[in-house]
Amino acid sequence: MPLPKAELHLHIEGTLEPELAFTLAHRNNITLPYTTVDELRAAYEFTDLQSFLNLYYALTDVLRTEADFTDLTRAYLTRAAAQGVRHAEIFFDPQAHTARGIPLDTVIGGITAALDTAQADHGISTHLIMCFLRDRPAAEAMDTLNAARPHLDRIIGVGLDSAEVGHPPNDFAQVFAAARDLGLRLVAHAGEEGPPDYIRQALDLGVERIDHGIRCLEDPDLVARLAAERTPLTVCPMSNVRLRAVDTMADHPLPALMDAGLLVTVNSDDPAYFGGYVDDNYRALAHHLHLTPEQLRTLARNSFEASFLPADRIKELTALVDAH
Numbered sequence: 001m002p003l004p005k006a007e008l009h010l011h012i013e014g015t016l017e018p019e020l021a022f023t024l025a026h027r028n029n030i031t032l033p034y035t036t037v038d039e040l041r042a043a044y045e046f047t048d049l050q051s052f053l054n055l056y057y058a059l060t061d062v063l064r065t066e067a068d069f070t071d072l073t074r075a076y077l078t079r080a081a082a083q084g085v086r087h088a089e090i091f092f093d094p095q096a097h098t099a100r101g102i103p104l105d106t107v108i109g110g111i112t113a114a115l116d117t118a119q120a121d122h123g124i125s126t127h128l129i130m131c132f133l134r135d136r137p138a139a140e141a142m143d144t145l146n147a148a149r150p151h152l153d154r155i156i157g158v159g160l161d162s163a164e165v166g167h168p169p170n171d172f173a174q175v176f177a178a179a180r181d182l183g184l185r186l187v188a189h190a191g192e193e194g195p196p197d198y199i200r201q202a203l204d205l206g207v208e209r210i211d212h213g214i215r216c217l218e219d220p221d222l223v224a225r226l227a228a229e230r231t232p233l234t235v236c237p238m239s240n241v242r243l244r245a246v247d248t249m250a251d252h253p254l255p256a257l258m259d260a261g262l263l264v265t266v267n268s269d270d271p272a273y274f275g276g277y278v279d280d281n282y283r284a285l286a287h288h289l290h291l292t293p294e295q296l297r298t299l300a301r302n303s304f305e306a307s308f309l310p311a312d313r314i315k316e317l318t319a320l321v322d323a324h
Ligand code: HPA
Pocket: 011, 014, 049, 056, 161, 162, 163, 164, 189, 192, 239, 269, 270
């Protein structure tokens, strides 16, 4: 059995496997610009974040009904359970759907219908995090936050994703402050392709966890701050290699991040696109970077510690890692 772990950096839209994309396209009478699963999978050759996002947003078009979002989320939870996931904090991109006329109720209703049975079906507890698209206007993020008000009992926090460079966290200071006033937890993608200063800006906005964050290593003062504040990084190794933020898995800076005393976690990001789910990421690290079983257990314990679960639950789940 894989190590028990939490997954904290997972875009539900990024779990859309080619087979399900074709099934949903057929169900919704949509013609994809690919004729076979193999042809679609062959398009998963990315040169950077933007080249991936282009396909990611194009394929979201097959998600139309509440049932589509439920089926997508159920498929993820089934795979996650097989990878040892005991708790998942799941991102979704409301604007990727509302911008194409899909109501927010449909998106949230569909996803939460699957989350509601995750504990009973798979022994997985879940939280939902709503991400703002940073390459769209900050005013639209604020509109999205306001539109989500009736659903805030189902949403634990907000995040910031999509094309990073040229879209610094400071542009979203107002909406992050409003989210915090509503009692929401704050996370943000920073330092994936963007500079260390974006990580600093995110911290200054009150962000509690940095998604990716690998470029912090270029700035020793920033590393010291992240270590002192025990701010978690949700690192996604296979994503970094596939989006060419890192040359090969053997070059991944995860050991350097751990050696710097940072609270590092391992996650899958968009597993349908990057060739593996979360335990596949653990195994790739173990293989290419020769991580020891104790280092892997540390990463699994970190994943629970970095979660938004209550302290007593973190203790229980961490004990499962110790006993593994
Ligand atoms: O890794 C990512 N980075 C930024 N935006 C994203 N949207 C889905 N995945 C990602």
